[in-house]
Every structure is written in structure tokens, then in C-alpha cells.
Amino acid sequence: MSAPASQASVTVARLAASHLSKRYGHVAALNDVSVEFRPGLTGIIGDNGAGKSTLLKIFSGVEVPDEGAVLIDGEPVLLDSARVARRAGIESLYQDLALVETMSIAHNIFLGRELTRRVAGLCLVDRRKMRQAADEALRKVRIAMPPSRTGVRQLSGGQRQAVALARAMRFGARVVLLDEPTAALGPRETAAVLGIVRDMADRGETVVMVGHNLPQMLELADNLLVMRAGRVVATPDPRATTLRDLTEFMVGSLD
Amino acid sequence: MSTLAEMGTENGGIAVEGGQTSTSGTSRRLTNTLSRDVLIDFALIAALGLLMVIFGVASSGKEFLGSNIVAIFDSGAILGVVAVGEVIVMIAGALDISVGSNAGLVTAAVSEVMVHQRNNLPLAIVAGLLVGALAGAVNGFAVAYLRINAVIATLATYSAFLGAALLVTNGNQVGVVSNFLATLGTGSVASIPYLVFILIVVVAIAMFAMRSTLAGHRVYAVGGSPTASRLAGIRVQRYLLAVFVVSGLCAAVAGVMLVGQTGTAQPTEGSVGLELTAITAVLLGGTGLTGGTGSVLGAVLGVLVLSTLDNGLLLIGVPSFWQEVATGGLLLVAVLLQDVGGHRARWRAVRAARRRAARSSAAMAVRP
Numbered sequence: 022m023s024a025p026a027s028q029a030s031v032t033v034a035r036l037a038a039s040h041l042s043k044r045y046g047h048v049a050a051l052n053d054v055s056v057e058f059r060p061g062l063t064g065i066i067g068d069n070g071a072g073k074s075t076l077l078k079i080f081s082g083v084e085v086p087d088e089g090a091v092l093i094d095g096e097p098v099l100l101d102s103a104r105v106a107r108r109a110g111i112e113s114l115y116q117d118l119a120l121v122e123t124m125s126i127a128h129n130i131f132l133g134r135e136l137t138r139r140v141a142g143l144c145l146v147d148r149r150k151m152r153q154a155a156d157e158a159l160r161k162v163r164i165a166m167p168p169s170r171t172g173v174r175q176l177s178g179g180q181r182q183a184v185a186l187a188r189a190m191r192f193g194a195r196v197v198l199l200d201e202p203t204a205a206l207g208p209r210e211t212a213a214v215l216g217i218v219r220d221m222a223d224r225g226e227t228v229v230m231v232g233h234n235l236p237q238m239l240e241l242a243d244n245l246l247v248m249r250a251g252r253v254v255a256t257p258d259p260r261a262t263t264l265r266d267l268t269e270f271m272v273g274s275l276d
Numbered sequence: 277m278s279t280l281a282e283m284g285t286e287n288g289g290i291a292v293e294g295g296q297t298s299t300s301g302t303s304r305r306l307t308n309t310l311s312r313d314v315l316i317d318f319a320l321i322a323a324l325g326l327l328m329v330i331f332g333v334a335s336s337g338k339e340f341l342g343s344n345i346v347a348i349f350d351s352g353a354i355l356g357v358v359a360v361g362e363v364i365v366m367i368a369g370a371l372d373i374s375v376g377s378n379a380g381l382v383t384a385a386v387s388e389v390m391v392h393q394r395n396n397l398p399l400a401i402v403a404g405l406l407v408g409a410l411a412g413a414v415n416g417f418a419v420a421y422l423r424i425n426a427v428i429a430t431l432a433t434y435s436a437f438l439g440a441a442l443l444v445t446n447g448n449q450v451g452v453v454s455n456f457l458a459t460l461g462t463g464s465v466a467s468i469p470y471l472v473f474i475l476i477v478v479v480a481i482a483m484f485a486m487r488s489t490l491a492g493h494r495v496y497a498v499g500g501s502p503t504a505s506r507l508a509g510i511r512v513q514r515y516l517l518a519v520f521v522v523s524g525l526c527a528a529v530a531g532v533m534l535v536g537q538t539g540t541a542q543p544t545e546g547s548v549g550l551e552l553t554a555i556t557a558v559l560l561g562g563t564g565l566t567g568g569t570g571s572v573l574g575a576v577l578g579v580l581v582l583s584t585l586d587n588g589l590l591l592i593g594v595p596s597f598w599q600e601v602a603t604g605g606l607l608l609v610a611v612l613l614q615d616v617g618g619h620r621a622r623w624r625a626v627r628a629a630r631r632r633a634a635r636s637s638a639a640m641a642v643r644p
Contacts, residue, residue, distance in 0.1 A: 123567075129504075
């Protein structure tokens with residue numbers, strides 16, 4: 022696959038995959054997929070079962086490919102757990118959000134990366150520092166949020182996404198992967214969350230988003246990736262593509 | 277939607293969608309600040325005070341206060357240590373049914389070493405603690421790495437540990453001769469029993485570990501959502517293994533205390549049944565079965581409420597069978613009360629929905 026036209030390959034892609042294949046039994050979920058992600062927002066679209074989620078799962082370390090490799094800055098890496106992927110700077114927002122309901126916003130933002138201080142050889146959590154830093158991070162998202170000591174259980178769907186996004190932003194992720202981040206949200210919250218996503222892309226971060234809403238994708242994304250039956254079938258320029266073209270790419274010829 | 281400037285302040289609205297009245301916002305914020313755990317701790321302390329006053333008055337005050345309060349702590353000390361281990365396991369979202377028979381196995385191990393190693397007490401205690409921790413590790417391995425449901429795994433080891441204890445002691449009570457242990461188990465300083473000091477030390481360490489250390493913080497995370505914790509890079513299995521080892525260690529300390537108190541190895545008496553009472557105390561203390569919530573202090577207060585109830589009912593001459601009934605009733609009432617907020621919220625939502633439905637059908641009716 023060639024690099025998107027707008028971003029001629031002057032640099033090595035931050036995140037790429039070469040010749041990925043993944044089978045589940047007799048079903049080929051991914052079939053020889055090669056992609057490159059560059060700064061800005063890349064939208065991945067495709068029908069159900071096209072392989073979008075499998076592709077994201079491989080990048081986030083949840084699934085390991087049968088063939089092919091993931092490349093970070095051009096170097097092949099083995100992402101065999103969520104832990105490893107996160108260490109490599111790949112931050113994922115899962116459909117089910119992966120937040121701990123019983124904990125506060127602050128503790129969720131710092132989950133697995135808690136701020137600590139050493140006292141007499143003991144590793145103690147620094148709640149105050151986490152709260153302050155979390156409040157700071159929340160100010161950068163566009164959704165009105167309660168103080169960061171509030172429990173995640175009390176948040177709306179959009180606020181939860183904002184927490185997950187704040188977490189991704191806080192740690193300067195190399196790449197942020199979003200799997201249908203607005204699937205469970207109302208129109209207002211959807212607009213707010215997409216606003217945050219667009220902000221991140223405008224700041225030059227590499228954001229990859231799987232979505233079903235084609236008009237939204239056309240409007241929002243800098244690059245598009247259309248998948249069908251486990252393959253990447255097109256990488257159209259969203260500014261020069263119509264809805265009809267996209268649908269045709271997704272399901273085959275409309276005639 | 278609030279402006280950017282508002283968001284960082286304490287006044288930022290909780291809901292994005294607005295429409296929330298200020299009163300409900302305030303009360304919600306209040307319950308945020310005064311966390312549920314703290315409220316439950318206060319309620320338990322109030323319940324303790326109330327029980328003491330009731331029993332004090334009922335027994336005309338003579339015997340109840342003073343030395344009797346010490347007796348309450350004394351009788352709750354061994355149970356308290358077991359409950360500390362149990363609450364940590366339950367915060368991690370699991371359950372340990374084997375703690376009672378583990379404590380019994382530890383008493384057997386201690387007596388065995390004492391008999392065969394010429395009363396080498398330090399060796400016996402170390403051996404006892406090792407046996408308890410190892411038994412806990414067996415549980416933890418089964419739950420974390422073999423992925424056996426915690427209830428099933430520890431139900432199995434409950435039997436296994438009990439059987440092992442009976443095998444070691446041949447089913448007999450074995451006398452343990454040790455002045456030190458006897459003093460530890462029955463002696464006191466400034467009329468406070470040594471067993472109570474052990475409880476205080478164990479509770480202090482556990483409270484500190486669960487509240488302030490990174491490990492304790494992550495036990496709460498693992499219990500709250502194992503999946504989210506794993507995706508965040510926390511090694512969930514290690515934490516599960518660790519909480520069972522801690523629980524086993526607490527059972528072992530309780531076992532050593534039991535040997536001191538009774539002067540014998542107790543594979544059944546005094547150890548079997550501890551697990552259910554400990555779980556009762558933990559539930560009374562506001563820790564749920566679903567993990568991620570609860571506190572060590574709550575569990576210990578739960579133990580004290582149970583001991584006070586037993587002690588008081590005995591004092592005013594209520595037959596011991598009624599004590600069991602009272603314990604059960606108390607547990608039900610306590611668990612119901614702890615969810616009162618949830619019930620009320622659900623009830624309010626249902627009523628509001630009914631009103632909306634009534635209004636919209638009324639609006640339909642006037643439409644031409």
C-alpha cells in the first residue's frame with residue numbers, strides 16, 4: 022500500500038504493519054494487510070467482519086498476528102500483551118472503555134501508571150499529585166467534567182470517553198487507537214468527543230479511529246482506510262470522495 | 277455546557293446534559309466527599325455505641341462496662357486477624373473460604389514442631405507462619421493461574437487443609453507446652469490482653485498497606501475491574517496470588533494466637549467456622565462480594581459489633597442459640613441499609629419515569 026497522497030512518505034510512519042494475516046479457525050479475519058499511520062486522523066471503515074477490530078486488537082497487543090509484523094518507526098516489534106503495546110506508546114480506547122467503575126477519575130487516568138513517592142523504602146501512592154495532574158488533564162478536554170476525585174460510576178458516557186481520552190493525552194501516546202468511540206453516545210456528547218479527537222489530530226498526534234458513521238468519517242478524517250473481507254481495499258482521499266464511492270468500496274460494486 | 281473556566285473548579289456541573297437541580301447536585305457531591313466507606317465506618321461505630329448502651333442498661337451497668345469491653349476485644353482478636361486477611365481478598369474481588377481450616381492446620385503444624393523439635397518455639401512459629409502462607413499460595417495459584425473460581429478453589433482447600441490437620445494430629449487435641457505462648461494467649465499488660473495488641477499491629481499494618489501503598493491501591497483496582505487493570509498493564513495474576521498469601525499469613529497468625537489461647541493444637545475447635553464469621557464481619561463492614569470496595573477498618577468494626585452482640589446477649593442471659601439468629605438478622609439489616617442509597621435512587625427514577633409517562637399521555641389526550 023502506498024502512503025496517503027497528502028502526506029508523501031518523507032518520514033518513516035510512526036506505526037505501520039506489513040503483511041498482517043490473522044485467522045480464526047477457517048475465517049480469515051485479516052488477509053495480507055499492510056498499512057501506515059501518519060500524524061493526523063486516520064479513519065478506518067468497513068462492513069461488519071471486515072477486520073477493523075482485529076487490526077486494532079493486533080496494534081493494541083490483545084491479539085498476535087499469524088503472519089506479518091507491526092512496525093514502530095520502521096522497526097518490527099512484538100506486541101504480545103496490552104502492557105507491551107502501551108509501553109511502546111500505543112494507547113487504545115476500547116469499546117467497553119476499560120475503566121475501573123469503583124475508582125475515581127484521577128485514579129483511572131493514572132491506572133497502571135500511578136504517581137508514587139518513596140518513603141523509607143516503601144512505594145506510596147501520591148493521591149494529591151494524581152488529583153492535581155488529573156484536574157489539569159481534564160481541563161484540556163472539551164467536556165464539562167466534575168473534579169477528578171469523583172467516581173467514574175457517576176459519569177455519563179461522554180464523560181467516560183473524555184476520561185479515557187484524557188488518559189491517552191496525558192501520557193503523550195505515540196499513537197491513539199479508537200474503536201467506535203461514539204457508538205454509545207448521544208448527539209451532543211458525540212460532537213464533544215469528536216471535537217477532542219479532532220483537537221488531538223490538529224496538534225499533530227497520530228490518531229486512528231474505527232467508525233460506522235460514513236458522513237462523519239468523510240468530514241472528520243485526514244486519511245481513510247476502507248476494509249473488506251480482511252483486506253484493505255481502498256485508501257481514498259476524504260476530500261475527493263463521495264458517500265456513494267465509500268459504500269461501493271465497502272460492499273463492492275453497487276450496480 | 278459549562279465554560280472552560282468553570283470546568284476546573286469545584287462548581288463544574290456533574291452532568292453534561294444539564295437539567296440537574298442544585299440540591300441533588302449538592303447531596304451527590306456530599307456523598308462523594310464523605311465516601312461510602314467512611315459513612316459505613318461511622319454507622320458501625322454508632323451501632324457499637326448503641327449496643328454497648330443497650331447491654332449496659334440491660335445488665336444494670338455493673339458488669340458490662342470496664343473489664344467487659346476488654347473481654348469483647350479479647351474474644352474478637354483472633355477473628356479480627358482472620359477478617360483482615362479475608363477483607364483484602366474480598367477487596368481484590370475473590371473469596372477465601374479456607375481461612376478457618378488453614379488456621380487449624382497451622383495449630384497442628386506448630387504442635388508437631390514443638391513435640392518433635394524439643395519445644396523449639398521460634399522454629400515452631402516460623403514453621404506455622406510458613407505453612408499458612410504456603411496454604412494461601414496454593415489458593416492463590418489455583419485462582420490466579422489455574423483460573424478456578426475462588427469459591428470452588430477455597431472450598432476444596434477448606435476440606436484439604438482440615439483433613440491434613442486431622443492427619444497430622446491423628447484427630448486428637450495435642451497439648452503444646454510453652455510458657456511464652458500461654459502468656460501471649462492469655463496474659464495482658466495494663467489489663468489489655470496481648471492478643472489485642474497483636475490485632476492492633478496487624479490492623480495497623482493492613483490499613484496502611486491498603487490505603488497508602490501502591491500495592492494496596494492496585495488491589496482495589498484489580499478488584500474493581502480485572503479487565504481494565506490488565507489492559508492498563510497491571511499484572512493482575514500476581515496481585516491475586518499475593519492477596520491469598522496475605523490471607524493465609526493472617527490465618528497463620530490467628531492459628532498461633534489460638535495455640536496460645538488454648539494451649540493445644542486445634543484442628544477443629546475454635547478454627548473451623550472462623551471463615552464464615554470472618555466473612556460476615558467483612559460484609560457488615562461494607563465490603564461487597566463484587567470487589568474494588570471496602571476497608572480494613574470496616575471489617576474490624578464488623579468483628580467488634582459481632583463480639584459485642586455475642587458478649588452482650590450472653591451477659592443478659594439470652595440463650596446462645598439466639599445469638600446465631602441475631603447475627604444473621606444483623607447481617608441482613610446491615611446489607612440492606614448499606615444499599616439504601618441505591619434503592620432510593622432507583623425508586624426516584626421509577627417515580628420520575630411514571631410522572632413523565634403520565635404527562636405525555638395527558639398531552640396526547642388534549643391533542644385534537
